[in-house]
Amino acid sequence: MENTFEVRTDLAVEEKESFPGDGGEISGVSLREWHRADSRIKMTEVKILDEKGSKAMGKPIGTYITLEADQLSLKDEDYHREVSKELSAQISKLLEGKDFTKPNFHVLVAGLGNSSVTPDSLGPRVLNNLQVTRHLKVQYGDDFWRGKPMPVISGIAPGVMAQTGMETAEILKGIIKETKPDLIIAIDALAARSVKRLGTTIQLTDTGIHPGSGVGNHRNSLTKESLGVPVMAIGVPTVVGAAAIVHDTVTTLIRALSENMETKGMGDFMENLNSDEQYDLIRELLEPEFGPLYVTPPDIDETVKELSFTISEGIHMTFLGQEVS
Structure with a gap:
């Protein structure tokens, strides 16, 4: 009998774990795991190298980096700062080859999700904590920006289709046409297979994002191919399927x-x-x-609140070179 039962997950590391062995034997997929000597964070890098690996994993070709931090759900400022620094380092790693420190490099941060539904509000909450800078360039012109080594940062929380009647991709295409960003960072809540990863795992990928795919709600993808701009995705699992x-x-x-x-x-x-x-x-x-x-944890309100600060600080450290209080 063919096994058709599929447990939904947005995490590449969980897809890797579903295979026999340590997951490193999958053709077309490379795996690397490590702990930094001065860090309490476990890192996993899954690279899907070709179409064979993509088919086996059920995910697009690209790099998936996972930060697993068991204490991430706790209210510990020092620990969250440590996670933010590691997140910043991994964002920089995925941006290798791009001169994202040049003054006119424009980053558009898209906070996906429904702000009225706590487990789905991570993206909008990150936007609430984000220090945007594009308005300064627009208001004061290039003279103000000259000599200031920081990129242009703008942000949008496009809501969900039930609120706007529009696909997220449609909204972003209009914004991209007007503002011409060099990079999009999409922040979204994810679905996990394991309860232990709820609120304790951050996944970064350079493949873009497929809104709602982890809970079977397939919407227009946000990728370089669909938007014409490189898309980095940052996600945290906040729900797990009862199945x-x-x-x-x-x-x-x-x-x-x-x-x-x-x-x-x-x-x-x-x-x-x-x-x-x-x-x-x-x-x-x-x-x-x-x-x-x-299913989502009972303390999801506090968890999402803390995570939104952690992720926004990681973005600040990467592009502004500083923490923002």
């Missing part, structure tokens, strides 16, 4: 049953079921109509 939690629960249940002699037979039976069959079984035991439910 993923159920699947993980089944795996844990199987392990517990198999370790107990009295229930070993039941554990072996369930272990021999494929993912589809396990999923169907647990749904029958729970509710006839389970539905596409997504």
Whole structure:
């Protein structure tokens, strides 16, 4: 029987983990993991090198860098500053070859999501904390900007289609036509497969973004091909599918049953079921109509608030060379 059960995730590192071994054996995909000696952050770089790797991973060709910081959900200013510095370093790494320090380099930051829905409000909240500078250039002209080694930064929170009646890509195309940015940084909330990654993982990629894809809501992609401008995406998982939690629960249940002699037979039976069959079984035991439910942590308000400062500071450190209070 073909295994068609798919747990949704926006994280390349989780796609990598779904393969046997350490994930480094996937053709067309390279993997590197490291910890900095002076950092409490685990780094993972997944590079999808060709179409074969793209098909295996279900993601576009490009580089995906993941920062995993277990204490990121805590209110610890020193730790968040450490994460911001690492985030800045990785943004700079993805921008290698681009002279983003020149005065007229224009960065447009797009805060995607719905500001009225907390788990989806990360993008707009980052925009609220962002120090924009383009208005200074517009108001005072090139004389004001001359001798000031900082890029032009502008920002937009385009909302969601239910609020505006327009696709995010349509809105950005109009802004791009008028303001002509050199780079777009799209900030978005993501969906994860694992509960442990909610609010503790930041993913950067140079492949752009596909709004809503992690929760099955496929919208127009925001990529260099669709917008005509390089697009970097920064995302944090804030929701996990209930189906993923159920699947993980089944795996844990199987392990517990198999370790107990009295229930070993039941554990072996369930272990021999494929993912589809396990999923169907647990749904029958729970509710006839389970539905596409997504779960978020109870402290998501504070988590998103802290993360919005951390990400905005990472952007400030990269392009303005400073922290902004």
